Amino acid sequence: MTMTSKPTAPPSTLHAFVLGLVVLTACAGDTSSPCPPDETYFRERVWAPVFENRCNICHNPGGVAQRSDFVLTAPGEDAADDMGQNLERARRMAMVTEDGEPVLLRRPTGTNHPGGMVIAPGSAEYRALAEFVGRVRGDEGACDGGELACQAGDPGPRLLRRLSRTEYDNTLSALFGIDARYAPALVADVVVKGFDNNAHALEVSPLLADQLRQAAEEVGAAVAARPAMACSGDGATCARAWLESTGARVFRRPLAATEVERWLGVYQVGRDNPDEGVLPHTSGMAVVIAGVLQSPSFLYRSELGELGADGRYALTSYEIASELSYFLWAAPPDDELWAAAGRDELRDPAAIEAHARRLLASPRARASIDRFTAQWLGVGILDTVARDPMLYAAFTPAVRAAMGEEVARQLASAVQRGATLGDVLDAPTTWVNAELARFYGIEAPAAVDAAGFGEVAAGARPGILASGAVLTTHARSNSSSPIHRGKLVRERLLCQELPPPPPGVNAQPPPLDPTLTTRERYAQHAADPACSGCHQLMDPIGFAFEHFDGIGRHRADEGGLPIDAAGEILASDGSDGAFVGVGELGAHLATSAEVHACFSVQWVRWAYGVEEDAQLGCLVEEIEDAFEAKAYVIEDLIVALTQTSHFRFRRGAAPPSDPGTDPDPDPDPDPDPDPDPAPDPGNTPGVTAAVTKTDQWATGYCAKLVVTNTSAAPVTWRVTVTIDGTMSSHWNGQLTQSGNRVTATGAPYNATLAPGTAAEAGFCANL
């Protein structure tokens, strides 16, 4: 029996109503579950893997969450009794629901939880809690352990992945041989867990649509004006040839015949409407180019596949080519990949691996690896992060730039040398130019490459965590910051998300005090129980960095005061330990299985553009295992990502729904429960007309009139519809109103419709 309680709205009285106030109505022992969890199950499958390290930190009698409904007791003298009580508390939280969801799953994933999201949906911890909840409630299948377990072989969902800003620039540059730099002017990409290429987060807002239009028109005009684009024969023939060749590279697959016709129609309009001084053919090509660059076939990377007999969707060779090239070069397929796709060779894992290694070996791989590094370690803001100019006058733009290159090379060179993650965390060398060497106070490199960089002994700064870029971006404007550096390690190397400081806690950073070291200034974090629960996860790690100031310079002491760089990792999943200084921290992390697993997760996010959900979580385990099997060589990890079932297949989704059953309300839902204005039978034969309201307000509305040619011959159309109110404006057609009827014909460019095509006019009306 399930007890649910929904928060009820107080009857229009004004009092502070705390959302998430849940009445605990579950009764102890009142369950009909065939497999209720006992203490052994609870201790092994819930307490140890989840509660102990994630929840107990705050949810204990003296901790930040001591006044919540969920207080756990770490097993003490009477361990069995303590654990029994913890089980009981967890059972209650599993039984009580809020908005239909068990509170035990809802809170740690961030709903009405001051601690924020401490467990990611679909993660192993989430699955453990979900299985516990299922067993408490007696949900069907929970006792098998099967329903919620990882479904091996599930390749993940079909996706459309919008090009990120960087990928957009790289793609334009590759397609047209230009140096495209539209990215800074485009709407910033939504960032998820640090990465800007998340498939679900990237969408096309109205602002972005307009910005993409401007960029596309600019590129179209410039490219169409090139001498090589002139046409010696029939313009439409040249346009067709362009669509079938370059157009295919734009769409990253050959165009279907109907698509070619559609875009030839656009060419005609462009040719018939040139600007003053522009040749008709040039105008036509400019519009076609601008147009295809706004098409979803260009803007989204298709990972949809074709339905196979086994019920899975098999990605086409063209889709796999794009997967490879965008993953490894952040750019469209090169000629060699394109040719392989044309021969349909890329469905074979061996072929995929061969191309993957080829792409990784190229200098072009830096375009992707460098972005991974910048986003994984959070050093992308290095260019703009503000530093106190008086305190840190030595931190010049040249130094910033050099630091950015150094940290990028630390990972990129490791990939290309076949090095391991341990080699990166505990590296004996680093990369500097003369400027950066001077800044660090070390000898300039003996030999440098064309970019002025050379490899030198790491010396006092071994490993990527000791690079200037990391130390600077994780510091304050006027001092180092053990908290930021500790948080970086916790979140990006141990993959443990930390909650923000809870409300009500004074979060003032301790003022600069020349009589105290940074470590001493932050002493309160350890002393005060309201702080220590969370800060013990960060500060002890960050103290190991204290020999580096806020711009990454090494310091033997802090203004004459001795530095204690002893650090510690607590409450991790196998990475606990003590160390002194960043070098020992790096060496320690290099030995941790947890760190390697986390690194795999970061690469899965970057490669697949998804967060781990319940199914993709299995693929993550597959990758983690592959990484281990290959002795943690990073190049092999990257190649392993191209060898999963996800890379070649996707799971079949529900069949396309019609708009009436779309569970997600359209952001601009048709707000018209009344029937749409009925089309009048006075239409040209062979066409249908439909009016749909698109915007609605108290005194009026706007609507679109879609006219479709359903016959087998071209039709110059005329339709009549009945509407509410009086038209105030119209576009894309000639609309005249008489009484409540509107007669419409097309604009010059859409007056005649080819078979199967449609025209869309629009109008607004006042009620």
Next chain:
Amino acid sequence: MTSRRAFTAGMGAALLAAPFLGLLTRPRRARAATGVRAKRLVVFFTPNGTVPARWRPSGSETSFSFPAGSILEPLAAHRQRLVVVDGLQFVGASNHEGGMAAMLTGSGSAGDESRGMSVDQFVAAAIGGTTRLRSLELGVQTSAWGGSVQTRMSYRAAGQFAPPDDSPRGVYTRLYGDAMPGGADRVLARRQSVLDAVKGDLGQLRGRLGNEEQHKLDQHLTSLRELERALGGGSCSGGTPVADLPIHANDNFPAIGKTQMDLLVASLACGATNVASIQWAHTVAPTVFTWIGQSEGHHALSHMDDGNAAGVAAFVAAERWFASQFGYLLDKLAAAPDPEGGGTLLDTTLVVWAKEMGDARAHVCTEVPFVLAGGGAFTPGRYLRVNGAAHARLLVSICHAMGLSNTTFGNPAAGAGPLAGL
């Protein structure tokens, strides 16, 4: 970007059908306090909460003043135009991210009356159909950290941002267009043919999809429809070209903000839109106010506790600077004539200064400061102490001031109806 709440039916399920029926069959208008309806809405956001004791005015509701050195003192000349609302709280939200997300949405989800939209977008959906641009979102260095709950305040739908344009040049181009006077109809013809073809591609692609990705293309289609309308409606004229400032440089913050405010006023004056917003940075912004001699970031200053007098004074100085920017905006609106005649833009524009937290040092969303001006819907020159009222009620009042008639905004658990006393 999806949120769990976006897919759970809110408690106001019964209200889902109501607002649309109300708009269609009974287009009654809610009565604003003065009976006057504002024609335009502007939201002005500055980050990182406040120090309530240094913000609040002194005095009574109709006889109040801004104490010397307080945050609102730079607005002394505007005092009789303002409604200062003291004591609002965000029900069920706290901290930087929570506050930023709840500030304009009232923590609504798709099943609520406001459909998870922010108040500016909700109003724009209702009244934006008569203008070329449904709404205009302007930003000042909002996106160095990318798009996220921390850096976005406007929502077109539950979990779907309405991102601001951080580039004055970009805004200028959208307002004043680039079509040559003689060939405007040819440009339009070309653009429309492209839009039709792109929509054709979208429809074709959509037909191959399952549920999840259809949603993505539907959003894209909606964006194209708005673009279509914006392109078809002509453009404003007579704008002063804007300088090509590097828009990410910290020290250009004031110049960019001023230009964006000028463009915002211009967009209202030429009738391009009736709903606009300006977002200064974002919550947790590390902006260093070098132009008033500061060297610590704004977020760091927002955490100076009362024992650190110099630190608090620096934060107050930064907030006073923001207040003077708000004053600049009000001055510009008051100097521009209403395009429909009779009075100034400020007379017909409701301007709302919103922040995402109350006392920044405690990360709480109680005593969250709001300042209103203009529009004619609320009796001006008042200082309201609302003692913990839900800010969602203010959001309802704002909607009513704009002529809408919804009874809740955001999560209905926060209560229904407009803010008493406003």
